[in-house]
Amino acid sequence: MPVPKRRKSKSRQGMHRAHHHLAEPNNFITCPNKACGQPMLPHRACPACGQYKGKQVIAAR
Ligand SMILES: [Zn+2]
Known part of the structure; x- marks a missing residue:
């Protein structure tokens, strides 16, 4: 499994x-x-219309 080479700083984590x-x-x-x-x-x-695969699955608007 790949491991990040550098941990993101808390600041960069927030930016992301x-x-x-x-x-x-x-x-x-x-x-x-x-x-x-x-x-x-x-x-x-x-x-x-609330349909999925030809069936009414949610209430239509
Ligand atoms: Zn539709």
């Missing part, structure tokens, strides 16, 4: 973690529900 919340996936797909067709994240229920 300050960007954690910025990480957002941008690989959107289009909803396969023909009535919807909204951009959505792969392997997630559609936020617009």
Whole structure:
């Protein structure tokens, strides 16, 4: 297992973690529900119609 050559200082650790919340996936797909067709994240229920793999899994908006 790889081991870091130099330990990050507490300051650098904070600098690194300050960007954690910025990480957002941008690989959107289009909803396969023909009535919807909204951009959505792969392997997630559609936020617009609430369907995943042709089934209603969350309440639609
Ligand atoms: Zn949808």
